[in-house]
Amino acid sequence: MKTFVSYIRVSTQKQGRSGLGLEAQQQAVTDYLRSHGGDLIGQFSEVESGSRDDRPELHKALRACRLKGATLLIAKLDRLSRNRRFLMELADSKLNFVA
Numbered sequence: 001m002k003t004f005v006s007y008i009r010v011s012t013q014k015q016g017r018s019g020l021g022l023e024a025q026q027q028a029v030t031d032y033l034r035s036h037g038g039d040l041i042g043q044f045s046e047v048e049s050g051s052r053d054d055r056p057e058l059h060k061a062l063r064a065c066r067l068k069g070a071t072l073l074i075a076k077l078d079r080l081s082r083n084r085r086f087l088m089e090l091a092d093s094k095l096n097f098v099a
Contacts, residue, residue, distance in 0.1 A: 001037065002037065003038060003041045003069070003070040003071070004033065004040050004071050004072070004073040004098075005042040006042070006044065006073045007044045007079070007080065008025035009045065009048060009057075010047050011047070011050060019048070021047060025079060028075035040073075042061065046055040046058070048082055062095060065095050066095060071096040072096070073074060074096070074097065076099055077099040080099065
């Protein structure tokens with residue numbers, strides 16, 4: 001069975017405190033798994049700007065995917081990064097991800 005690691009992110013403390021952005025992303029992850037199948041073996045979340053690529057929880061999620069051969073599962077591509085270079089490098093890597 002395919003394995004996944006989820007990563008969810010909001011940009012501001014206000015979004016993080018409200019829980020609305022995180023809850024909606026978590027629901028999208030749950031819906032994807034329910035419709036496509038697979039096991040969620042790790043979950044990472046943080047409150048950080050998408051313009052920064054040095055996010056600790058993102059790096060933990062990517063490391064977990066590499067170590068366990070899992071696919072990174074994100075609710076929307078802009079939750080992963082807004083940096084095109086970072087996204088292209090990730091797309092060119094051997095790490096699989098689904099948005």
